[in-house]
Amino acid sequence: MVGAVLGPEWARALFCFLLVVPSLGFVRAPFSRWTRGEVIMIDPASGTFTLREGASRKVMTIHWSSETRFWVEPFAKKDRGAIFENTDLHGGEVVRVMFKKKAKENNATRIIRLPAVVREK
Secondary structure: OHHHHHOHHHHHHHHHHHHHHHHOOOOOOOOOEEEEEEEEEEEOOOOEEEEEEOOOOOEEEEEOOOOOEEEEOOOOOOOOOEEOOHHHOOOOOEEEEEEEEEOOEEEEEEEEEOOHHHHOO
């Protein structure tokens, strides 16, 4: 049908394009996802922590690496926030996490500790 409208060369090019694009890899690439919840348990030796999601109350294990950025969300609008170390992460804190699922593991790219005012909402 496309060949009748555009000609056989266009139909062949369109067929090849549709055949090649799904196999390029970006279709299966892991996309980042945000979640928010309470830190339940931390294991600094293995670089993991357990998070209870706020809305669903689902428990998930998240891994961090040397590339993970730890950040404290600012309290006031003019405050710029601050960087913190992974050793400063404690149980009971409310965090927002950006992670990618790779090989059935949740790998964190950003961990943002929320201020106390946001935690109470």
